[in-house]
Amino acid sequence: xxxxxxxxxAALAGxxxxxxxxxxxxxxxxxxxLDELVAHHGHPKAPAATHTLPVLGGASAxxxxxxxxxxxxxxxxxxxxxxxxxxxxxxxxxxxTLARHxxxxxxxxxxxxxxxxxxxxxxxHLTYPNLRDADGSFAHAYGTDQLxxxxxxxxxxxxxxxxxxxxxxxxxDRALALAQTS
Amino acid sequence: xxxxTAERSHGRRxxxxxxxLLIGLAGCQLAGAGAVDAASRPTLPAIERQVMCVSCxxxxxxxxxxxxxxxxxxIQGLIDEGRSExxxxxxxxxxxxxxxxxxxxxxxxxxxxxxxxxAVVLALLAMLAMLLxxxxxxxxxxxxxxxxxPALDPSDAARLxxxxxxxx
Numbered sequence: 001x002x003x004x005x006x007x008x009x010a011a012l013a014g015x016x017x018x019x020x021x022x023x024x025x026x027x028x029x030x031x032x033x034l035d036e037l038v039a040h041h042g043h044p045k046a047p048a049a050t051h052t053l054p055v056l057g058g059a060s061a062x063x064x065x066x067x068x069x070x071x072x073x074x075x076x077x078x079x080x081x082x083x084x085x086x087x088x089x090x091x092x093x094x095x096x097t098l099a100r101h102x103x104x105x106x107x108x109x110x111x112x113x114x115x116x117x118x119x120x121x122x123x124x125h126l127t128y129p130n131l132r133d134a135d136g137s138f139a140h141a142y143g144t145d146q147l148x149x150x151x152x153x154x155x156x157x158x159x160x161x162x163x164x165x166x167x168x169x170x171x172x173d174r175a176l177a178l179a180q181t182s
Numbered sequence: 183x184x185x186x187t188a189e190r191s192h193g194r195r196x197x198x199x200x201x202x203l204l205i206g207l208a209g210c211q212l213a214g215a216g217a218v219d220a221a222s223r224p225t226l227p228a229i230e231r232q233v234m235c236v237s238c239x240x241x242x243x244x245x246x247x248x249x250x251x252x253x254x255x256x257i258q259g260l261i262d263e264g265r266s267e268x269x270x271x272x273x274x275x276x277x278x279x280x281x282x283x284x285x286x287x288x289x290x291x292x293x294x295x296x297x298x299x300x301a302v303v304l305a306l307l308a309m310l311a312m313l314l315x316x317x318x319x320x321x322x323x324x325x326x327x328x329x330x331x332p333a334l335d336p337s338d339a340a341r342l343x344x345x346x347x348x349x350x
Contacts, residue, residue: 006313013302017298020298079252080248080252111236111237111279112249113253113256114277116252134277134278134279136279
């Protein structure tokens with residue numbers, strides 16, 4: 001009787017392992033919940049808004065919630081990412097307009113060494129604030145696994161639009177319109 | 183007078199020889215220490231094998247990307263600063279996060295990477311503990327070996343005896 005139970009137990013253990021594998025793959029892959037909510041005209045709360053991140057090149061730390069009341073273009077970037085190099089001048093131009101309407105671009109470096117990120121900031125003369133997401137947990141909350149990715153947040157801290165990939169002028173125009181009208 | 187001069191000169195030679203010996207020993211000691219330092223100093227290929235290219239999610243020593251090159255340059259900079267292997271790894275984690283080490287975390291789902299192999303080993307041991315006594319009980323008492331040969335019928339036995347007698 002006990003001997004007959006062995007194959008059953010082995011099959012159960014195998015099934016558990018396969019289940020664990022499936023769960024692991026789904027848990028590790030980037031979440032697209034935000035995309036679905038935004039696509040269905042929802043305005044989900046910006047994830048991990050209270051998550052504190054160190055300021056790039058500084059000793060202090062801050063969180064996204066400190067920018068509540070502003071229109072924010074949250075941009076994930078890294079110095080080694082070529083599309084990030086292309087969109088950096090666009091973002092800097094948008095920053096000068098956004099700042100006049102109580103808005104800002106907020107850069108978050110992801111998988112990048114601070115000396116490289118700082119060189120990037122100097123090279124493109126970026127004036128908007130940049131934070132470091134060293135362990136990637138903040139980026140993970142936004143389902144970010146490719147760079148660059150950008151999110152448009154309204155003054156209440158809700159996600160209004162997102163762009164997975166290089167942003168275009170239309171995305172920035174939308175941000176500027178939101179800042180001017182809200 | 184000559185004897186005293188000779189003794190003084192002999193003493194000086196001995197002191198000089200002792201000095202050379204001490205200098206030589208100190209030199210050997212320093213060279214040895216230098217050799218040990220050189221041996222324990224981390225190298226880029228050694229570190230590359232142990233860390234991941236964080237954007238390509240493969241070991242850095244096989245990664246070919248801009249991010250991998252930046253990571254290599256960062257490591258080389260730390261090696262040039264004379265940092266030890268553990269210091270370099272700490273610095274890498276500080277810049278790129280724990281994912282750079284390619285090790286599962288000790289919390290959340292990643293804990294399964296440590297617990298599952300342990301559970302599998304324990305399950306196998308439990309299965310062996312259950313099955314071995316059973317196999318022992320089922321195996322023949324003499325371990326499967328038997329010296330008893332099949333009995334010959336009388337005619338074969340008589341023929342065998344006759345054959346053996348011919349060879350005697």
